[in-house]
Amino acid sequence: MKKINRLMHSLYMHWAKTHFHAKYNLANSGLTNYPLTGLHVELKELELTGSSYYGYEPLLHAIGERYNVTAKQIYTTLGTSFANFMVLTLLFEPGAEILIEHPTYELLISTAQHVGYKVKRFHRRFEDNFQIDISALRKSVTPKTRLIVLTNLHNPSSALTDDKILKEIGKIAQSVDAYVCVDEVYLDSAFELSLRSSIRLGKEFIITNSLTKVYGISGLRCGWIFAKPELVQKMWYLTDLFYVKHAHIAEQLSVTAFQNLDKIKEWSRSILEQNHRLLNKFLDTRKELEVFRPGYGTVVFPRLKKGNVEDLYKLLENKYDTAITPGRFFEMPDFFRIGLGCEPSIFKIGLHNISKALDELRLSSN
8 A cells, every 4th residue: 555645734834823923913814803892792691511513503503694505514613724624634535636726825735735635736826916727727637636725715815716717617626526625714805795605606616614814703713614415414423533512602602703793894894994005005115015906805915026035024023023924835935925904003013014124125135
C-alpha cells in the first residue's frame, strides 16, 4: 500500500494564534467582537445541558429559515474551518484528485494534504480582479477530479463569484461526477447585492459557512454545512468519532444571534462601510500599492510593487504594533491581506502606521 504523507498542522493557523496580539490588528479577517449585551439574553433563559445530539432543532430551524434550506440539508459544527475539514474528510479516499483555487485560505490546502488527496490548482489572477476563468478551470478538470473547492467571497481578495459562473462550475463538476464545495463565510458582507447561498444551484454543491466572520460572533463557533441529506447524515455519524455533542449554551446563544441577525448585520455594515472609506483614502495616496477594490467584503489584498512584504510586516509588528497578513500564507509573497473588521478608530491608526512603514522602507532603499 502506498504511504500517504500527512501534513499534521497548519502554518497559517500557528502564525495567527501567535501573532494576532498587535494593538492595531489589521490581520484579522472577521469583524471585531459583537457585544454579548447586544443579544439581550438573560442568564435564566440559558441551560448548560440539553438534547442536541444530531443537531439542535431550534438552531437547525433558525439556519434553515435564514437560508431557505430544510433541516435535513443542514449539518451544524464548530466554525467554517471545521466544516471544511468535515467535507474534505468525508467525501473520498486518500489519493483522490481535488481542485482548489489559487490563491486561497491556507487551511483548505493543508487539510486536503492531511487527508492525503492529490491537490491540483486553478488560478484566480490579480490581473483579472481574481475572477475565475471558466475556460482555464475546465481544462484543469479531469475524469479523476472528485471535488472543486472555492471561496465566495474570495479569501483573500473579496472578489465575488456570481451565479452565472457558479452554474458553469456546477456543469463542469457534473460532467465528471464531482462535487463543488463553496466556502461562503464572507458572502454576507456583500451587503447591497442581496446574495443567496449557492446550495440552491444543484445537488453537486456543498456549502460551508458560519457566524464567525461577518457577524463578530466568533466565540460561539456556530458553523454549518449545506448538502444533500444523505451526505449530511454521513457527517452526523462521522461526528460521533470526534465528540458527543456541541456546547448546548453556545447553541442556545446562536439561536438568539439568528433572531437578532438583521440588527447585527447593520452593526457590521456600519463598521465596514466606514473602513472601506478610510481604506480608499489610504490607497489613493499609496502609489507603491496596487489592489483590486471590490467595495465590499472584510478583506483586501494589495500588491507591493517594489520592496519586500516580509520587511513591511516585520517593521509594522516590531515598531508600530500593527499586524497585517503576509501574502506567503496565500502563496503570493508580493501581496499582503488587510482586514477591515476592527473598530474604525483602530483601523484608521493601523492604516496610518502602514503608511509610515512604507515611507520608512522607501527612504531606506534610496
